[in-house]
Amino acid sequence: MTTDTPRLRPPHHRVDPRAVRWWTTRSLAVTVVLTAIPVVPALIWEPVRFWFLVAAAVIVVPGLVITLVMPRWRYRVHRWEVTDTAVYASSGWFWQEWRVAPMSRIQTVDTARGPLQRAFGLSSVTVTTASAAGPIEIAGLDHTLATRVADQLTETTQAVPGDAT
Numbered sequence: 001m002t003t004d005t006p007r008l009r010p011p012h013h014r015v016d017p018r019a020v021r022w023w024t025t026r027s028l029a030v031t032v033v034l035t036a037i038p039v040v041p042a043l044i045w046e047p048v049r050f051w052f053l054v055a056a057a058v059i060v061v062p063g064l065v066i067t068l069v070m071p072r073w074r075y076r077v078h079r080w081e082v083t084d085t086a087v088y089a090s091s092g093w094f095w096q097e098w099r100v101a102p103m104s105r106i107q108t109v110d111t112a113r114g115p116l117q118r119a120f121g122l123s124s125v126t127v128t129t130a131s132a133a134g135p136i137e138i139a140g141l142d143h144t145l146a147t148r149v150a151d152q153l154t155e156t157t158q159a160v161p162g163d164a165t
Contacts, residue, residue: 010098011081011088019078019140022120023071029116031063080138082149084156087127089136099136105129109153111146118143125149 035056042052074093081088087101108128117123123146124139141149 009088009100011079011090013080015075015078015080015138015140016122016142016145017075018120018122018142020071020075022116022122022140023074024067025120026116027063027067027070031060031067034063035060078140080141082152082156087136087138087153089138091137091139099133101127101129101131101136103157105131106153106157109150109157111150113143123147125153127153 038052038055038059042049042056045052070093074091077090077092077096079088079090085103087103087106088099090096090098106127106129108126110126110128111123112126113123121143122140123143124137125141125146126135126137128135138146138149
């Protein structure tokens, strides 16, 4: 193995700390919506109110635990790095994944910003490769940094010989 060959290793950079608030807000929104589904009928139908409230409790308790634990856990795991030879990423919280994509395998580089990401000043960079494992997503980057990373990857992949297949 030469020193230029990318190898699977932990990436160096953490995502932006604001990603914790973004993930928390997103998880809380899902929990609130899912909890409202049984709460609304509980307010309307007296005979089955108890069972709808039990269903709401079954949703809200794990939802709040996930909302409190998951974002901080993900922040500890999610890392990324771009070198001259590859893109490295680790992600997940319960199921964790490390990925490396050599520059010669990159097909497209995209950035995305949903409404919540925009509210927190964040973006995601998606690196599509010629891999059956699918694209690599680096979520929770500062918007300006994400733009620079996408530009850097685009320039680097254009300079790397190969057909990305």
